[in-house]
Amino acid sequence: MADDADVIVVGGGLAGLVAATEIADAGKRVIVVDQEGEQSLGGQAFWSFGGLFLVDSPEQRRLGIKDSFDLALQDWMGTAGFDRDDDHWPKRWAEAYVAFATNEKRDWLRAMGHRIFPVVGWAERGGYDAMGHGNSVPRFHVTWGTGPGIVEPFERRAREAQKSGRLTFKFRHRVDALSISNGAVDGVSGAILEPTSVERGQSSSRTIVGDFTLRAPAVIVASGGIGGNHDLVRQNWPKRLGEPPKHMISGVPEHVDGRMIGITEAAGARLINRDRMWHYVEGIRNWSPIWPRHGIRILPGPSSMWFDATGKRLPAPLFPGSDTLGQLHYIMSTGYDYSWFVLTQSIIKKEFALSGSEQNPDLTGKSWRMTIKRATNKGAPAPVEAFKQHGADFIVRDNLEDLVSAMNALSGDNLLKPEHIKAQIEARDREMANPYVKDAQVMNIHNARRYIGDRLIRTAKPHRILDPEQGPLIAVKLNILTRKTLGGFETDLDSRVFGNDGQIIKGLYAAGEAAGFGGGGVHGYRSLEGTFLGGCLFSGRNAGRAAAKAV
Numbered sequence: 244m245a246d247d248a249d250v251i252v253v254g255g256g257l258a259g260l261v262a263a264t265e266i267a268d269a270g271k272r273v274i275v276v277d278q279e280g281e282q283s284l285g286g287q288a289f290w291s292f293g294g295l296f297l298v299d300s301p302e303q304r305r306l307g308i309k310d311s312f313d314l315a316l317q318d319w320m321g322t323a324g325f326d327r328d329d330d331h332w333p334k335r336w337a338e339a340y341v342a343f344a345t346n347e348k349r350d351w352l353r354a355m356g357h358r359i360f361p362v363v364g365w366a367e368r369g370g371y372d373a374m375g376h377g378n379s380v381p382r383f384h385v386t387w388g389t390g391p392g393i394v395e396p397f398e399r400r401a402r403e404a405q406k407s408g409r410l411t412f413k414f415r416h417r418v419d420a421l422s423i424s425n426g427a428v429d430g431v432s433g434a435i436l437e438p439t440s441v442e443r444g445q446s447s448s449r450t451i452v453g454d455f456t457l458r459a460p461a462v463i464v465a466s467g468g469i470g471g472n473h474d475l476v477r478q479n480w481p482k483r484l485g486e487p488p489k490h491m492i493s494g495v496p497e498h499v500d501g502r503m504i505g506i507t508e509a510a511g512a513r514l515i516n517r518d519r520m521w522h523y524v525e526g527i528r529n530w531s532p533i534w535p536r537h538g539i540r541i542l543p544g545p546s547s548m549w550f551d552a553t554g555k556r557l558p559a560p561l562f563p564g565s566d567t568l569g570q571l572h573y574i575m576s577t578g579y580d581y582s583w584f585v586l587t588q589s590i591i592k593k594e595f596a597l598s599g600s601e602q603n604p605d606l607t608g609k610s611w612r613m614t615i616k617r618a619t620n621k622g623a624p625a626p627v628e629a630f631k632q633h634g635a636d637f638i639v640r641d642n643l644e645d646l647v648s649a650m651n652a653l654s655g656d657n658l659l660k661p662e663h664i665k666a667q668i669e670a671r672d673r674e675m676a677n678p679y680v681k682d683a684q685v686m687n688i689h690n691a692r693r694y695i696g697d698r699l700i701r702t703a704k705p706h707r708i709l710d711p712e713q714g715p716l717i718a719v720k721l722n723i724l725t726r727k728t729l730g731g732f733e734t735d736l737d738s739r740v741f742g743n744d745g746q747i748i749k750g751l752y753a754a755g756e757a758a759g760f761g762g763g764g765v766h767g768y769r770s771l772e773g774t775f776l777g778g779c780l781f782s783g784r785n786a787g788r789a790a791a792k793a794v
């Protein structure tokens with residue numbers, strides 16, 4: 244049987260698009276198959292905030308941030324905590340990826356027209372020691388145009404290749420099996436799904452109207468993770484985090500179904516680190532959902548007070564924006580799968596950002612006029628205000644007693660004692676009189692404000708939570724929100740997949756979230772953030788270049 248292409252890419256998300264454009268640019272013929280309709284091209288990346296981990300960038304330098312490959316690698320290793328035999332390739336990918344983020348990533352993207360918002364964000368700040376988890380310095384570079392701005396250069400390149408006949412898209416083609424001849428993967432087969440007119444990101448029908456088989460000497464699996472499939476998330480939930488949460492919301496569309504992972508495993512591919520995942524603890528139910536159980540992650544600044552379901556303040560250093568996995572671990576240990584932020588209007592206005600392209604019309608729409616309002620506006624950005632008004636998890640009250648009573652009513656658990664919450668807030672508020680104090684969260688706030696980017700748009704002027712001038716008071720019920728799959732198919736640096744016998748499976752490559760963003764888990768246990776899109780860029784590029792060379 245003749246080949247239909249030189250390479251087949253399964254998945255038209257960011258990793259698949261990057262791989263496919265590299266293949267086409269190398270003069271080879273590539274087919275991209277995706278189970279969704281054309282309107283969802285770009286997958287999760289379109290919905291993303293477009294945050295990118297970059298090291299020693301001109302944006303950092305302009306803000307006075309001194310960063311380096313060595314500092315970033317120290318942070319990466321302290322965060323990843325690689326501790327398994329299976330971490331051989333993930334660790335090699337991590338070293339290569341930090342080098343890519345230091346030396347190449349920004350220039351490579353810039354040459355394709357990608358641009359960056361000048362204020363660099365500071366995610367996952369840690370709070371342990373220099374070798375522990377977290378970013379020592381701000382490194383979260385937001386794409387000007389957010390998610391669509393990161394998809395755009397690759398979609399443009401793909402459309403050009405499509406015009407020249409080197410790239411073919413096959414939408415509504417769902418791969419159900421990989422074909423293998425003489426030990427080598429040489430094609431895919433599956434179902435053709437009925438056409439769909441749903442909006443981007445909405446769930447589409449799974450009604451089958453035909454079948455297909457395609458042949459090529461190389462197949463790249465770039466099918467994303469498992470975050471949209473809560474059954475799979477629960478099945479893979481690590482024992483070290485206790486029982487899986489009973490209630491979760493989804494930070495990804497339903498097509499992030501993990502199905503192709505099982506199909507690739509069935510072909511003999513070796514999946515490693517399946518118990519490593521990156522879910523958020525600051526999820527809020529979307530009052531205007533696009534996909535089922537749609538939740539949004541709050542990207543919090545450092546000042547909100549954080550209480551567990553029983554009303555106890557989270558221990559140091561589990562402050563907003565410090566250690567996502569540590570917070571998840573702590574919250575699951577309370578026996579409840581939710582927690583609370585308590586804050587003021589002054590804090591929400593300056594410190595709440597919502598992750599997602601549709602929640603940031605200023606940055607997504609590339610409007611300087613709207614973006615500048617982040618620093619000057621009297622209220623919070625419009626999407627945050629909309630959540631405050633319509634969001635099921637938001638409570639706004641003028642006094643603490645009413646606030647706590649509404650919190651008890653919302654959870655239905657009646658666990659919060661007003662005097663307990665009040666005593667903790669008052670104690671924290673007494674620490675506001677001096678800039679040198681013992682409360683570690685308050686120290687953090689002062690530290691954050693020494694960075695100009697935080698002072699400008701991310702950290703409110705220190706104030707008492709119970710100061711009526713800063714009010715009203717706000718409580719937000721925080722849910723666990725599924726998002727990223729950190730484990731994946733074990734690959735070498737050319738993204739070639741290993742089989743269960745430890746040998747490379749000829750013809751098979753994996754990239755993006757399906758490959759644990761590189762090697763089967765480039766992040767180890769934790770992420771420094773902005774590393775997922777970058778992992779798709781790097782592993783997609785390596786897979787595309789290697790496959791094009793091999794065929």
Ligand SMILES: Cc1cc2nc3c(=O)[nH]c(=O)nc-3n(C[C@H](O)[C@H](O)[C@H](O)COP(=O)(O)OP(=O)(O)OC[C@H]3O[C@@H](n4cnc5c(N)ncnc54)[C@H](O)[C@@H]3O)c2cc1C
Nearest residue numbers: 254256257258278286287291292294418467755756775776
């Ligand atoms: C709201 C949001 C905000 C985010 N913000 C950031 C951020 O700021 N920074 C960052 O680094 N990361 C961020 N991320 C994460 C990042 O966007 C994703 O990890 C990344 O885009 C995954 O890309 P992918 O190509 O690996 O997979 P996907 O985007 O999931 O694409 C996989 C594609 O494969 C298709 N597919 C799956 N199975 C099959 C099959 N059997 N047959 C055919 N097709 C199939 C799917 O339909 C899909 O189109 C965010 C994600 C979301 C949702």
